[in-house]
Amino acid sequence: MWLGVWLTLLGLILGVIVGLNIPMVLTKAHAKYLSVAVLAALDSVFGGVRAAxxxxxxxTIFLSGFFANALLAAGLAYIGERLGIDLYLAAVVAFGVRLFQNLAIIRRHLVRGIKRG
Amino acid sequence: MPGVCASSTQSPLEGKVSKVKWPTYLSLSLVAMILGVLLVFQFRVVRYIEQGVSLGRVQELTVELRQLEKEKLKLAAEASDLSAKLQQAGQGQAEAEKALEGELEKARLLAGLVPVTGPGVEVTLDNPPANRGWATSLYVIRDEDLLRVVNELRGAGAEAISINGQRIVATSEIRWAAPFINVNLTRLVPPYHILAIGNPGNLRSALEIPGGLVEYLQELGVQVKIQAHDRLTVPGYNRPLEFRYAKPVVKE
Incomplete structure (x- = not known):
């Protein structure tokens, strides 16, 4: 169990280092899609924590959910942009609500675990 | 894979109580890494966008730039036009200056302020010799004599006349101030050398005409010598020429 936590943290740190060293920056128009994708990825991760x-x-479900959610969120935002609808707002609301739900459930599990001793 | 796109949170049906295994660790690490990359990259993008200029501002500045470029083109055209005009004006001024200089040169020449050279005659007048038994001459050359000579020369078309180096100009006087003759306020003594520029033949014949001035002077005993020269130089008037009372009439 603890090995998994450490490996995950290691991966996160590695990712942060790589992200800091990417030599390019997106324009404002593309940053919107990336933000939705990030939100979806975060939701997937917290969903995975809760499932654990x-x-x-x-x-398998975790990995497919992670990538599919991120890509779908970005794709929907793009389609919304083409259609003239702020569809990315829908993604923000949906993933945001689920993020808070997941966090609340994780909190309850943690509190219950602590109480149980 | 449209069927698998459901989130992991919505799959409680699987209910798979699994011991964590190596592939799981690896996938978790991979996901964590991708998440880290995305998060940090997004942070950077957002910060960059906040530092940068907004889209509206960019459009505004672009329009402004285009306007300024158009204005610049217009101003450049105007500048070249004006410089061409300035050049023309400068040419005009240079021409006017040249014309003025030529006019000034002519005026100075006519006023007798500059030395002139050309063909002419040299008239030498001297008092009668004193060695005929008398101590002094019977006759001395008077201002009237010089005036008559000068008058005769002018009448014959002399363009420049000088007496003993004194140029005769419009304000020159020839005045008896015994025992001298004053010309241009300078005392002159005999012999008098009168230089006149003009047609030498005309000048000479005007003086030597029978019954003329030379004959008259020679009868008085004055020694008169006339020499024609192909080239002689008459000095210019060298005193300050200033009118203190006479002012030009201003035309309305």
Whole structure:
């Protein structure tokens, strides 16, 4: 269990270092899609954490959800832009609500775990 | 894979209580890494956008730049036009200056302020010799004699006349101030050398005409000598020429 946590942290740090050293910057128009994708990825990660706490974590579902959500969110934002609808707002709302739900469930699991001792 | 796009949170049906295995660790690390890249990259993009200028401002500045470029073109055309005009004006001024200089040169020449050279005659007048038994001459050359000579020369078309180096100009006087003759306020003594520029033949014949001035003077005993020269130089008037009372009439 702890090995997994450490590996995950290592990956995160590695990713931060890589992200800091990417030699290009997106324009404002593209940054919108990336922001939605990031939100979707965050949602997937917290969903995965919650699944792990409820002990029904499946890493195939986790991986596919992670990438599919991110790409779909960005794609929907792009289509919305083409259609003249701020569709990325829908993605923001949906993923945001789910993010908060997941966080709340994780908090409850944590509190319950602490109480249980 | 449209069927698999559901989030992991919405798959409680799987219910797979699994011991964490190596592939899971690897996938988790990969996901964490991608998340880190995305997060940090997004942070950087947002910060860059905040530092940068907004889209509206960019459009505004672009329009302004275009306007300024147009204005610059217009101003450049105007500048070249004006410089061409300035050049023309400068040429005009240079021409006017040249014309004025030529006019001034002519005026100075006519006023007798500059030395002139050309063909002419040299008339030498001297008092009668004193060695005929008398101590002094019977006759001395008077201002009237010189005036008559000068008058005769002018009448014959002399363009420049000088007496003993004194140029005769419009204000020159020839005045008896015994025992001298004053010309241009300068005392002159005999012999008098009168230089006149003009047609030498005309000048000479005007003086030597029978019954003329030379004959008259020679009868008085004055020694008169007339020499024609192909080239002689008459000095210019060298005193300050200034009118203190006479002013030009201003035309309305």
């Amino acid at each position: 706490m409820e002990e029904h974590f499946d890493h």
